Amino acid sequence: MSTQSTRLVAALMGALVLGSTMGACGAEDPNQVAAPAAAKELKGKPHAEVEDQLERAGFTNVETEVREDLVTGWLTKDGEVEHVTIAGQDDYAKGKKYAPDAKVVVVYHTFPKTDEETAQSSTPAPQATAADEASSTGEESEGTITAKNNPELAKLLELKDPAAPEVAAFAEKYKGQRIEFDGAILALNPHGSYKTRFDFLVGAGDFDPNASKGPNFQFDDVNAFDLNIAGSEDSSSLEVGQNLHVIAEVGEYKEFQELFILEPVETRLR
Structure with a gap:
């Protein structure tokens, strides 16, 4: 092979090596x-x-x-x-x-936050019955099931056993329909590894650290935006003990976990 041919081959090999090296350096991390x-x-x-x-x-x-x-x-x-x-x-x-x-x-x-808001968040609200709690605003959303217009829901919200047979029966009968009631956040945990998406456990009535009633309602994998908080999108008020007024669609009842899944429609802070 002539000297000129040898130099040409060497140059081509060098170009191939350089191109391969640059390609490897420029490759994107698939995990990004x-x-x-x-x-x-x-x-x-x-x-x-x-x-x-x-x-x-x-x-x-x-x-x-x-x-x-x-x-x-x-x-x-x-x-x-x-x-x-x-x-x-x-x-x-x-x-x-x-x-x-x-x-x-x-x-x-x-x-x-005002001094009044700070005081309200730390002061327990007086207890009320399910009938009183049917609507915090004194108004009922049209076509929505409340404790005032549905005896089954009224009974459900007063249950002492969250796994009572009435819970599964209600979930099956009214799945996909809207219910409206007053409740409170009983537990609040991150959903999986997320830091801004949560699982909310909601009980019926006003918050009581020593007792709860009604089913173990759950909002699963949601944030403040999903909850559609009326008049606010500030999630800082969402904490254990916060009283809520809930409008939600009836989801499934997970019998093994004793969880009654709700799909939020509108949430108001009380």
Whole structure:
């Protein structure tokens, strides 16, 4: 082989090696996740919606930072996102890849808590009967089952045994229909590895740390946005002991776990 041919072959082999090396260096990590939107697209959205969007994209380390700086809420809405940082970056494009556990911080605005609100959250509400609790507002949603218009629901909300046969019978008979009642958060746990999606255990009536009544109602894998909290999207009030007014669709009854699944329609804080 001539010297010129030898040099040509060597050059081609070198190019192939270099191309292979560059390709390996530029290969994407298949375990990375993509930003679901550009940073500027997330600004101004409800924080719960943004948190849900990020977690569904695969981010596992989503945190929130609350700025209690609203005065009127005219220009900036309660719960509105100021900015979102991913791995310390606040100017990223949609689709930019990050490690799933990259730190994500959602910064949003809300109103400062008043002294009255703080006092109310720590003061137990007086006990009431199921009939009284049928509607906190004195109004019933049209076509919705309440303790006032349905004796079966009234009885259900007063049960002492959450696994009583009436629970499974009610769930089967009224599956897919809406019910409305006053309840309280009995337990609140993260759903799986999520930090902003939860499983809510809800009892009937006002919160009582020493006793509960009615079935073990559960909102499964939800956040504040899913709960459709009337007049607010601030999830900071959602804690064990919070009294609620619930409008929800009847789901399945999980007999082994003694859980009565509800699909939230509207939730009001009481």
